Amino acid sequence: LKIYEPAVAEIDLATAEMSKYNSKVDRKLSDMHGLYQDVEATDKMLETGDPVTYIYYALEQPSEVGQLTFGTTIIYPGKVGDEYFMTKGHLHEKENYSEIYVCVAGKGILLMQTRQGGVKWVTLTRGDSLYIPPHWAHRSVNIGDDNFAYIYVLPADSGHHFDTIVEKGFAKLVVEKDGKPAVVDNPNHIPW
Numbered sequence: 027l028k029i030y031e032p033a034v035a036e037i038d039l040a041t042a043e044m045s046k047y048n049s050k051v052d053r054k055l056s057d058m059h060g061l062y063q064d065v066e067a068t069d070k071m072l073e074t075g076d077p078v079t080y081i082y083y084a085l086e087q088p089s090e091v092g093q094l095t096f097g098t099t100i101i102y103p104g105k106v107g108d109e110y111f112m113t114k115g116h117l118h119e120k121e122n123y124s125e126i127y128v129c130v131a132g133k134g135i136l137l138m139q140t141r142q143g144g145v146k147w148v149t150l151t152r153g154d155s156l157y158i159p160p161h162w163a164h165r166s167v168n169i170g171d172d173n174f175a176y177i178y179v180l181p182a183d184s185g186h187h188f189d190t191i192v193e194k195g196f197a198k199l200v201v202e203k204d205g206k207p208a209v210v211d212n213p214n215h216i217p218w
């Protein structure tokens with residue numbers, strides 16, 4: 027039996043900036059190539075630089091049943107074409123695993139989808155806390171003018187599966203339409 031030590035991280039509850047993490051990822055626009063519908067707009071933006079579109083921090087724990095990993099995600103404001111900055115989106119490799127999000131800043135839409143054809147989305151602002159049940163893929167979209175940021179907690183052995191979303195996309199896109207955020211059908215979506 028291995029007994030682990032309790033661990034403290036520091037999270038700024040105004041911004042979701044985290045310290046004492048053991049993992050941080052900067053997701054650049056080039057990492058998202060092909061995920062935004064407007065590939066031409068993606069290429070055009072990449073001509074003048076490769077902005078970081080979102081970051082996430084984690085206090086990762088060993089990938090074992092019973093352990094939890096937590097951290098924060100901060101999605102910067104912006105758009106590629108009409109589509110708002112967003113995360114890649116994933117299923118958990120262990121698809122029967124769930125996750126909790128607690129929004130601390132900004133305004134976002136959580137797109138969720140199952141292999142069984144379920145499609146849902148919710149809007150999150152500070153204090154909104156979301157339970158993502160097993161089997162729901164999830165993508166976060168920043169629909170505001172400021173950072174959209176949240177704390178997440180998930181089983182440490184969840185794993186992340188991106189291929190289905192990279193190859194087939196989400197059923198819905200979150201775009202600016204008539205100056206406002208709108209959730210619209212993705213014309214290029216292939217059923218999962």
Ligand SMILES: [Fe+2]
Pocket residue numbers: 116117118125164180
């Ligand atoms: Fe997740």
